[in-house]
Amino acid sequence: MSNKQIKIRDVAMAAGVSESTVSRVLSGNKRISEKTRQKVMKIVDEMGYRPNAIATSLARNRSNSIGIVIPDSDNEFYSTTFFQEALRGISTVVSDNGYDVLISSGRPNEVTALKELVASRKVDGVILMRSHIKDQSIRFLHESKFPFVLIGTSVEYDDVYSVDNDNFGAAFELTKHILGQNRRNIAFIGGGSNFVYTMERLRGYEKCIESNGAELRKEYVRLDIDTVRKAYEAMSELLQLKRRPDAVIITDDTVCAGIMDSIRQNKLNIPDDIAVASFNDSLYNRLSIPPITSISVNSIELGRKAAETICRILSGDSVDIKNIRVDFRLLARDSTILNRLP
Numbered sequence: 233m234s235n236k237q238i239k240i241r242d243v244a245m246a247a248g249v250s251e252s253t254v255s256r257v258l259s260g261n262k263r264i265s266e267k268t269r270q271k272v273m274k275i276v277d278e279m280g281y282r283p284n285a286i287a288t289s290l291a292r293n294r295s296n297s298i299g300i301v302i303p304d305s306d307n308e309f310y311s312t313t314f315f316q317e318a319l320r321g322i323s324t325v326v327s328d329n330g331y332d333v334l335i336s337s338g339r340p341n342e343v344t345a346l347k348e349l350v351a352s353r354k355v356d357g358v359i360l361m362r363s364h365i366k367d368q369s370i371r372f373l374h375e376s377k378f379p380f381v382l383i384g385t386s387v388e389y390d391d392v393y394s395v396d397n398d399n400f401g402a403a404f405e406l407t408k409h410i411l412g413q414n415r416r417n418i419a420f421i422g423g424g425s426n427f428v429y430t431m432e433r434l435r436g437y438e439k440c441i442e443s444n445g446a447e448l449r450k451e452y453v454r455l456d457i458d459t460v461r462k463a464y465e466a467m468s469e470l471l472q473l474k475r476r477p478d479a480v481i482i483t484d485d486t487v488c489a490g491i492m493d494s495i496r497q498n499k500l501n502i503p504d505d506i507a508v509a510s511f512n513d514s515l516y517n518r519l520s521i522p523p524i525t526s527i528s529v530n531s532i533e534l535g536r537k538a539a540e541t542i543c544r545i546l547s548g549d550s551v552d553i554k555n556i557r558v559d560f561r562l563l564a565r566d567s568t569i570l571n572r573l574p
Contacts, residue, residue, distance in 0.1 A: 238281045247275040297334040298326050298542060299355030301345045301369075312486050313514040314531045315361060318383060321535025322359060329543040331356070343368045350378050357542045359383065363394075363428045381542045383534050385428050385555075393545065395537040395556045399429045402527045402560040403436030403481070406509055409525070410479045411444050413568055415507055419452040419470050419477035421463060421491065423484045430455065433483050433511070452477055463490030471498050479507035479568070485514045488524060507568040522566035533558050 363384030513526040
């Protein structure tokens with residue numbers, strides 16, 4: 233008998249049970265005895281029966297899909313290694329747990345896309361890929377009591393399941409490393425000021441500057457720099473200051489090319505004239521000349537942990553830690569280290 237011909241009633245007859253019992257066994261119903269479960273599964277394996285995934289999902293009122301909404305700007309998603317690597321971690325784990333990943337465009341905006349996913353029951357849960365300071369997506373999912381996990385930190389709700397780095401600590405450590413290279417005039421070029429991670433990294437930078445007796449200068453801080461062009465312009469402005477920075481920290485390596493171009497256009501040498509450090513440790517950072525010092529946020533592991541958490545929530549298992557922290561790593565390279573021995 234071919235796989236296409238086998239029906240649930242064939243399995244039920246061979247096992248000497250009802251069709252509803254077979255269905256309960258296949259759905260993992262815990263009220264079925266172990267003896268019955270083993271008998272049914274033995275017949276399922278022998279006959280090569282494969283339940284129709286769509287029919288099973290409809291019967292259980294489940295889609296067996298985890299939703300992810302692409303950021304409003306598609307370019308941001310495709311150009312940022314963070315999103316790509318986090319998605320890789322997510323996909324591996326959800327697949328191992330029997331789920332598919334459903335990616336939805338965040339247009340016209342993320343909240344609208346989420347409302348459509350939830351209303352249409354296309355997904356059983358959602359993983360949010362980042363957090364805003366006043367985050368409407370988190371608010372909607374939280375108020376809807378829809379299962380979700382956040383890669384990031386919620387500043388409004390302390391009961392949101394989340395996975396994140398210690399962004400404050402990472403920026404503090406990176407700034408401390410640069411201060412240790414006899415740099416005192418360190419600039420900070422950050423992404424969107426509405427993102428939690430940007431402001432946490434800014435706080436870490438400021439705290440380290442103050443704690444080490446260096447001068448915290450407001451003109452050294454540039455925020456909302458989210459394109460290579462803006463980065464080039466911001467760096468060029470900083471280099472025209474009377475007291476020119478001797479180092480710069482960038483919170484997102486997708487704009488590093490603009491920083492490097494500006495420095496070279498001004499005929500300055502890295503790291504002799506100015507040190508450069510960034511976050512996310514993209515391939516650009518590693519292959520740049522000189523290689524750029526970076527904080528690795530371990531985005532694949534962030535994705536894995538977020539996926540493990542949503543799968544546990546959906547399976548009804550307890551989640552011991554509500555706010556998971558993934559370790560970061562400082563990778564010191566030639567862009568910040570003077571007189572490194574060969």
